[in-house]
Amino acid sequence: MTKLSWVVLKSFIGPFILNFTVWMILLDMQSLWLYIDDLMGKGLEWTVIMELMFYFSANWVPMALPLSILLASIMTLGRLGENNELVAMKAAGMSLFKIMKPLALLMILVAVGAFYFTNNLWPRANFKLRVLITDIQNTKAGIIFKDGIFYDDIEGYNIRVGSKSEDGGTLYDILIYDYTGLKANPGNAKDPRDLKRVISAKSGTILQNKKQNILELNLQTGFIFQEMSKNEIKNSKMPYSRYYFDHASLTIQLESFDFERSDEDQYEKEEYLMTLKQINQKLDSTDLNLQIKQKTWFDFYKNSFNVTRGKGDTNLIALGDIPPSFGYYDYLSDGDKKLNLGDAIDKLESKKQNTDKFIQIKRIMDEYKLNLIVKRHEKFTLSYAVIMLFFLGASLGAVIKKGGFGVPVLIAVGLFLVYFLLTRGGQEMATAGTLSPFLGMWLSAIILTPITLWIFFKANKDSKIFDFDFYTKLFKRKK
Template structure:
């Protein structure tokens, strides 16, 4: 029977896991395609100028969208997981399904267990896309983009403006008949031979046609004139002649390649985004070795090459100069005794050598900086393949508990919260990436900053949601702030509609007098008006049993007297203070933490003056209790006995 019971229990858990997986996966598929579409529209908006007006074929555009979708899959997965987890657990909370699961003894972590396995699988898929599919898709995508940039635009000459998309030509058409293709009042500037030798053609009408191979334009012009500058033939003459030609019909061929030609994919071979992790690591190792070896060579040149003695000096003179020490000579006196021509020669030689050394080292510095930039890009790409995969798991541990806390399903609140979280992640991740790429931070620190910040947030939310702690309750934070600042609540007692037991007015005056005596004795014994001893404060006990007893007796009296029918007595009861019994003591329960706080003088002074203010307020509370007790005794004696 016990084995049968255990088997049925396992079957129930399996059905619950299937239900949770089904609920999450349906939403995940929808949110993934929505996020992918949004990222694709953002990517398309950046490169829309490269595609519009160039007459690209549908096959080329289809390849562009396909490869861009493949490259954006890893970026879409974290946001899709966050949104799907928020909606799924928000739906569970809104429909009280989460409450029913917890009431059955199933913790939040057990509810999340099948999804954690699924998300780990998604992390593997994300890594596979970045390491295997991503580099190939990036190579294809950027090859397409470069080819699109190099393609000439589709020939569509507008009316009333100069058209300069044809290399070496400027065309102006006043009117255009779109049905027949005829152009009227045509003005053409030909700058192929240079600006000074420009050819200008003015024609009443004309027509432009593309040749069959899409490599040239065939130009037909009717009833016009051609002007050409002939300066190249008369370079020495001040009056430059020109040639004027009138024509009834003129034909010309203009080179214009409008066909789409795919560039060689080898141009992406050195780019970091077209390599997998193994290739990136090999590139990083080779560039590090190159930088080290080249740096050592440059160092040796800096130490020896710049200050070498010229080879045309005599060997004896060379030996003497090598054995000389500059500190043994007065260089200024040697320069002053030289003739003017020698001084000019020395200065010009020094300037030339300095400029030559400066230009040489600027070239070397540029070469080293380029290699260093490429090295950092390879390292950031290597880390990015891991951080984006881990982000899927982190976003799940943020979204699932947050959805259980918010308990709002649908596309309202979850979308707002997920977008805000993703914006924070995007800002932190981009900041770390740029700092690592530009060499401001260590690469691993910049690339893992977002993970280091969001992982504790996910752990905190999961812990709070698993323990049903209040995280997003504004009243809890307001109460905590009031406690820190010292703002207390005020009593609001009202007349009860149903009273079971009336107050015992015969014993109340004696109880009130005893409470007043204890309050007065406590205030005198504790010397609440005086400043506490700074050193003894951190050693004192964190429990004040006497004030706890006074507060307990006060609350019992208030509870008993709140059953009264007298409005005057209820108004008097509202004058009693609500006593925080621990505010005037040391701030922490841990003894060592209090001692550390006292040793850190700036922090200790803050708590010292705070405790002193609370002691003064406690003394006023004792006086207020005594005064209220006297008022209540008068009310009882005059009205209630």
Template sequence: MFIFVLQTIWLYISELAGKDLDLDIIFRFLLYFSPKLIPLVLPLTILVSSIMVFGNFAEKYEFAAMKSTGISLQRAMRSLMVFIFLLSGTAFYFANNVIPWSEYKSLNLRRNIAQLKPAVAIAEGQFSEVGDISIKVAKKSGDNGQFLEDIIIHKKNPNRAGNYTVIKANEGELTSEEGSNTLSLILKDGNYYDEIISSNPQKITDKPFAKSYFDAYTINIDLSEINNIDLEEEQELSNEKMYRISELKMEIDSLSDKFNQDIKKFPEDIKVRSGITTITSNFKPETSDLRPVDNIMDVYNDVEQRQILELAISNVNGAVQTINAKKIDFQNKQKRLNKYEIALHDKYVIAFGCIILFFVGAPLGAIIRKGGMGLPMVVAITIFLTYHFLGIFAKNSAENGKLLPFFGAWLSTFIMLPLGIWLTYRATTDQGIFDVSSITEPINRFFKKLFKIKRQK
């Protein structure tokens, strides 16, 4: 646990160092973050300790002494099996209660830091992402670093890709009220530059822009967006980790119902937008004026035909854009739903993972007959990394919809299950991991028969 906490400090040192944070805030951050390491640390701990303990027993011939008195390997493991089952139950309770609590507390701690020390989100001399803006300041001052100098802001536009708006100011101040989720950035003595996108290709090369001067300009930043930024590698807060099993089931049912309703409603909306439903009601032909035509466009003159085609192309392009946007929206909703289902299964996986990795480590230690921190540690880390990375790849595939969430959460455990059964069987029957004679003996018999046949000929 100490090793993983140190790794956490090094991973997030840039988030903590140089931010004028008190030691108690840093300690609370580590305290709230530590429970999230338990699903990673506990299975590895059980695997390492079981290999070391049973490897020590086998290396010092303790198992030989036990077997000489009629004590089998299963009987020697019995008390530890009871302990592991109790530990698995504790791990399940921890995953269902303590980890959601720590996620909630860490989220509130980050929100409080952003309110009491808003400059934490902004570093000197580099661009920092804060809400929908990217900001760079030359210098910060004040008790909480709220006074800024030489400010450059790139403002994002949700309707256009890229930075088309630049704001420069000589001075600025960050303000936030207690309990508020809004951070106000007051800029003073600056200029506002907005690039103009022209429909004329010749004017695009001139790069036209609009410039305005201001004495004071206020930008309001939603702190809820900052709170949704996780301190993990992908900088995304997984809210599903904040729920217990009962709450996850309710959220999954709610998300599933809304998702199914959206899927059913979207084709109907597209049908209405296409205008198909209004054709019958709007088209009332006079029977006396009807005449047969090979092409409906022949009824109209050239100008009308061009207008009809342009309108049709515009409608089709609009429908395609709507469908593509809705496709992305459906993918995001499906991914969110998959994350909630994976989080639900993870509550059970940690408990079963502890049991299965014990039945992998204990017989493996008895087979390799080596204790201490050398070979057992190498073997345990190799097995655990395989188990861990299989779980990561499976969960990523499940989030993207390539695997069912159930298999994404349980795949690594299901792969380790037969390995644990096989190793337990080999250790119980006093066999090695690989029985070389079982492979070489059939080959020797084959060649002996082959040479015998040749001699007879």
């Protein structure tokens, strides 16, 4: 590789790494804010948080990678044009394609890596992300009492704390609603407010035994207001009782309070979590299963009627072989006619229900097959987008001749929005069946590829069509 090629590569790699890092951080922060409520108060270790962020990062690569390549290519060629290095290279007899050749070879390697990532790493990362988020969401929130707010994340209890000490170890003005009596005697309560126990205390401390999953409240100076069930108040004139105490202890059993890992084998892999090989295998099995169901349905209806039921195993009865029997119904009594009509209606209704059920099953299987085909095309779209957006950005950079984060950022973001809207819109229409899977998944490529080739051709020929200085001078001259 020549020294010039190394210079071009170095000019590209720096902005690419910088842009990719910045976009990944921004997108990861967006994901973190989406799940901030599920993470707060869980007592998660920092390793779990870092693992979650790592899986989030893998999930955002299909968006950050094309945008970073587009922006870096505009900045690289724009900087070369701004410093007149591009003019010097062309004056030495080098075409734009030859200047871009080392970057194009690098993009081919990136496209191969993008396919491997989309096919192998991205499904695995999304699968682990879904399992990890489910485990975190199933973990009950930690004991974080806020002043004046009822805390109801402990099943059967609703706890309010008026204030806390600075270290959080002592609680003041405690009010506890205990609904465990309602859970133990559901048939004795007329509404959820019955069979509750109200505990009020001036102060208290918390002791938590994580090994035994028990929370113990040591309360001082208060009372317990206890409502009684119907059986308890038969021989009493008072429907409730009140106890005053100087010291009391309340033990609460915490179920599934700590974060625990679940077994990944219990999760079913959906179509977006499969590799290309698994998708092809699933498509084959789906087609085979659909053919079996269609044959079963056909045989069921064929054997339901005398006209189509076969003599023996294979031969069918032709309509002409059946003797006339129209007079059979006329000789029946009114009661037998009614029974025969009722039986015929029941059989037809049964056949209709079976037909509707089969149509519904076929529709579900067709939708599942459509999603599999969409995901199969999706394995290749990222790799192609890497190459297409690189040529688009490099061609525009050679024309604009502006480096840095000013104009290139605005142009790159605008072009990426067009690419993203076309890609997402095509995917949604392909999934909904409005467009074919091929046309929907390759919609952005079909629209942007001719534009990219045209811009590259004009940039390679040094056309004035994208030279903004040319239009400025022309406008001043006309004016």
